[in-house]
Amino acid sequence: MIYIDEDYCKGCHICLYMCYKNVYAISKEANKKGVQLPYVNFEDRCTKCGVCEIVCPDQAITVDIDPNWWIENNEYENFNPNMTMQ
Amino acid sequence: MSKPNRFIPYLREDRLPHIFCLGCGNGSIMNAFLAGMEKAEMDFENIAMVSGIGCSSRIPGYVKCDSLHSTHGRALSFATGLKVSNPDLDVVVFTGDGDCASIGGNHLIHAARRNINLTVICINNNIYGMTGGQISPTSPKGSFGTTAPYGTEDNPFNLAELVATAGATYSARWTTSHIENVVTSIKTALKNPGFSFVEVVSQCPTYYGRKNKLRTPTAMAVTLKVNSVLKSKAQNMSPKALEGKIVVGEFANKSKAEFTDNIEKLVQAKSGGKKVINSAFEAEL
Numbered sequence: 068m069i070y071i072d073e074d075y076c077k078g079c080h081i082c083l084y085m086c087y088k089n090v091y092a093i094s095k096e097a098n099k100k101g102v103q104l105p106y107v108n109f110e111d112r113c114t115k116c117g118v119c120e121i122v123c124p125d126q127a128i129t130v131d132i133d134p135n136w137w138i139e140n141n142e143y144e145n146f147n148p149n150m151t152m153q
Numbered sequence: 154m155s156k157p158n159r160f161i162p163y164l165r166e167d168r169l170p171h172i173f174c175l176g177c178g179n180g181s182i183m184n185a186f187l188a189g190m191e192k193a194e195m196d197f198e199n200i201a202m203v204s205g206i207g208c209s210s211r212i213p214g215y216v217k218c219d220s221l222h223s224t225h226g227r228a229l230s231f232a233t234g235l236k237v238s239n240p241d242l243d244v245v246v247f248t249g250d251g252d253c254a255s256i257g258g259n260h261l262i263h264a265a266r267r268n269i270n271l272t273v274i275c276i277n278n279n280i281y282g283m284t285g286g287q288i289s290p291t292s293p294k295g296s297f298g299t300t301a302p303y304g305t306e307d308n309p310f311n312l313a314e315l316v317a318t319a320g321a322t323y324s325a326r327w328t329t330s331h332i333e334n335v336v337t338s339i340k341t342a343l344k345n346p347g348f349s350f351v352e353v354v355s356q357c358p359t360y361y362g363r364k365n366k367l368r369t370p371t372a373m374a375v376t377l378k379v380n381s382v383l384k385s386k387a388q389n390m391s392p393k394a395l396e397g398k399i400v401v402g403e404f405a406n407k408s409k410a411e412f413t414d415n416i417e418k419l420v421q422a423k424s425g426g427k428k429v430i431n432s433a434f435e436a437e438l
Contacts, residue, residue, distance in 0.1 A: 070156060075169065079176035079370040085332070121188055122332045124180025125170055126158045 075127040078102035088112040176370025178329040178355030189339030207249035209276035226256030265319035269412040278357040286360035317405035322347030324405040328354040330378035
């Protein structure tokens with residue numbers, strides 16, 4: 068899942084250019100702040116690389132990445148190599 | 154319902170959303186620094202951030218760690234004092250191009266010459282953004298600004314090569330369109346014992362873009378990506394073909410004796426292992 072925070076987004080649309088798979092699209096109507104928000108148009112294309120999360124200047128995009136995404140079978144589901152310090 | 158953002162735990166949430174303009178690259182570089190810090194497995198409590206004056210120097214105000222907002226151009230001097238008095242800290246300096254190249258140019262050269270263990274992230278947006286769009290030392294030849302209505306004729310500063318020549322152990326240049334390389338470079342710079350310099354060419358749609366017919370943030374990001382050439386490819390290109398291009402890559406990656414280690418050795422040799430000032434974390438001060 069990809070979440071876009073409407074309070075933080077300023078509408079620069081850099082996520083549309085930086086996404087390698089063209090997941091996002093621009094909505095036609097502006098919200099109450101006058102911002103044409105991006106929305107997730109093709110979610111099945113998303114590979115969860117996380118570039119849009121880093122490149123968003125306003126911390127508005129959140130990609131729900133499973134911490135053990137690189138383990139194919141779920142035999143070691145309790146194994147967390149502590150890739151991120153949270 | 155929605156999951157909180159990955160970088161919100163590191164930021165002062167009561168100050169968000171930040172005051173950077175629409176499409177400014179400073180927010181992306183703040184995210185890239187936090188992601189690189191996670192990858193390098195640094196202790197977030199042990200990091201001190203130092204900044205000078207400018208748009209990019211507002212970044213430490215949004216990060217939830219110890220920070221020092223110093224005078225214009227003297228961020229590296231303050232950071233040197235902080236690092237020498239307390240060598241256990243991981244000092245990170247955020248500067249802009251006006252702060253780092255024009256008024257603080259000598260501080261930059263001599264910090265690189267001493268090879269003190271600092272991490273400097275220079276956000277280069279090719280213009281003085283905060284004061285109204287004047288031409289800076291890193292503006293490309295032929296670009297327009299408030300003080301150059303017919304286009305500037307000066308040659309720009311090449312900061313990453315300058316620092317590599319001055320004796321830094323790590324020096325790299327990337328743009329905001331190569332954000333994954335920025336994260337990897339910041340990770341290497343944080344781990345490197347010695348002076349490490351990462352120059353990130355950023356977009357400024359409000360002033361640089363308005364004067365140079367690149368009004369939208371997307372147009373500026375496309376221009377950065379199209380105009381950048383990798384260093385290994387640029388070695389075989391003629392100087393005429395390289396005009397107006399941004400050479401990206403790593404310019405130095407070596408190892409050398411470090412400044413605070415040298416001071417430690419001198420103190421050990423001259424005063425028999427008894428330092429005048431110990432670390433600030435020790436209680437016996």
